[in-house]
Structure formats: structure tokens, C-alpha cells
Amino acid sequence: MSTTLDVEKLLRGASLRVTRPRVAALTAVYEHPHADTESIIGAVRENFGEVSHQAVYDVLRALTTAGLVRRIQPSGSVARYESRVGDNHHHVVCRSCGVVADVDCAVGTTPCLTASDDHDFAIDEAEVTYWGLCPDCSTALGS
């Protein structure tokens, strides 16, 4: 778990000013991986008191731009954020409840990054989303 000081260092390291909303939001992302914006706003308010939702949106965008958090948004879902960045990992998403779990890349270090025909695009990332049912929904829905 990251302490407040660690979070401060991360922010300064990214040339970002250290403010309460930022510390709180970044901490919340670390503590609640794959949380949506609304949940993060809730977590921030629990730990640090009232903060405007706009501030959290701004902070999350700044953190994403700085590369301190990653934003993911599976089809039909709202934006979610996670602190695991820099490694090449992917996600499994439950079609029923929308829960997200991490999946390490199955094919080496720069996996799947070779498209069969790249149409002359300059590709810099291959994002893999696995779709299915989580164990709970599987049990609830299946036989």
C-alpha cells in the first residue's frame, strides 16, 4: 500500500503540483483498482472531505496524461482507472456484472503487437479485452 508520502513523490516526479484532491484521488485509485469515476469521488470524499466532482475529473485526466494512472473503458461501461501502469497487462470483463480483473499478457513482452496488416498505422499499443462471465455470474446464471 502506498503512503501519502509515496504518492507525493509520484506526483512531484511527474511535475504535478501536490494538492489534497490529487493525493486523495491517486490514493483512491491505488486502493480501488478498476473503480469508476463515481466510486473514486466517493472514496476521495470519505478520506479528505468534500471535493467537487469536477476536481476529481480534472485530477484523473491530469494523472492519466502524466502516465500515473491508466484509464480503461470497456464497451458499454463508464471510465475506470487503475494504478498498474507501464507493464503490458490486459483485462477480463464480465458481460453480466461488468467486473474487471487483470490478466498478464499471454504472449511475451510486447504481445499481440504485431498486426497482420497494420494499414500503415503507426501502432504503439495493443489492448486486449477478454469478454466472458465472472465466477459469480457464471454460477448465478448457468445451471
Add this chain to the structure above:
Amino acid sequence: MSTTLDVEKLLRGASLRVTRPRVAALTAVYEHPHADTESIIGAVRENFGEVSHQAVYDVLRALTTAGLVRRIQPSGSVARYESRVGDNHHHVVCRSCGVVADVDCAVGTTPCLTASDDHDFAIDEAEVTYWGLCPDCSTALGS
């Protein structure tokens, strides 16, 4: 290119009623791959006269559910539709202009479908999105 009759057969084959808005929408998806809902509404109105946007939303959902079209929605984009279904292909998305192109799967018939740790999810699909810059944006932005 599909004729009206072909489209009719597709609809009947999927046990869907054949209505003008449906024929028009399905035709539009065939003629404009990766078009967003707004564009499809526009195309439908050009070919068949006024249709409510609600009807197009309903039709696209019905077609998607029936498996006649596929809905894709890259992060930060609105929903887009394509008629290529059933084959396992993926997409390249331009980070700058949002244009989408098809990419055949690089790794065989059920590609990338093997997650390194599936967290006991019952996975039924692996969706790959390649991110980068299209040739045009590459030229416009890069040196």
C-alpha cells in the same frame, strides 16, 4: 455490395421482421463500415426518407442482438457498427482522428483467446484493439 433482397433474406434468416428502417439501416452498415450511429441515421434518411433516431437505435440494437452486425466502441468514442461478423478480426484505431480499420487476427483461428490467468472467468471472446496514428495523422503531426 448487398442488394435490397439480400438484406431482406438476412433479416428473415434472423427471424426479424422486414421493415423499411431495418432494411435501410442494415444496408447503411454494409455501405459504411465503422460508421457511428449519427452517420447511420444520416445514411438511412438519405436513402429512405425521414426515420426517427429512436428507430435507428432500436434497429441497431436488434441487429446487434441477432448477430447481423457487430457493435464496437473504442475508449473515448461513440458506438460504431460493422457488418463483418463471425470472423475473428480486430481493429486499429487512430488516436488522433479516431478512424477505424480492420485487422485480421494475427495468431490463428481463436487468437489471443488464451489468457495467462483467466481468474476462473468463462471467456468467450478476445477483443484486440490496436492504438496508433493513421497515415494521414502521422504525416500531419509527425515530422
Add this chain to the structure above:
DNA sequence: CCATTTTCTTGAATCAGTCAAGAATCCAGC
């Protein structure tokens, strides 16, 4: 401690997509 710049608050706006109720349409069966 001050000035400058960035960030936060407040409040309104946008936009894709959805909900709901009634009118129109499709199609199976006569």
C-alpha cells in the same frame, strides 16, 4: 512572504443513449 500560475469550486451545458405511451406496420392465418 509575494507574485504568478495552476488548480479547485460552482453552476450550467452537452451529447449519446434510453424510457414511455400511443400510432403505425408487418405477417400468419382465414
Add this chain to the structure above:
DNA sequence: GCTGGATTCTTGACTGATTCAAGAAAATGG
């Protein structure tokens, strides 16, 4: 061909995530 019943379309309002804008507050360098 008509008719009944179910599905689909029209109209119009609404939701909810996200963004815009302007001024107040706070953080950092000097």
C-alpha cells in the same frame, strides 16, 4: 385479399457521464 395480434416506429421527454467557463483559492519559485 382481409383481419387480428404482436412487433416496431414516432414523438417527446429524460438520464447520466462528462465537459465548459469564470472566478476563487492554493501551490511553488524567488
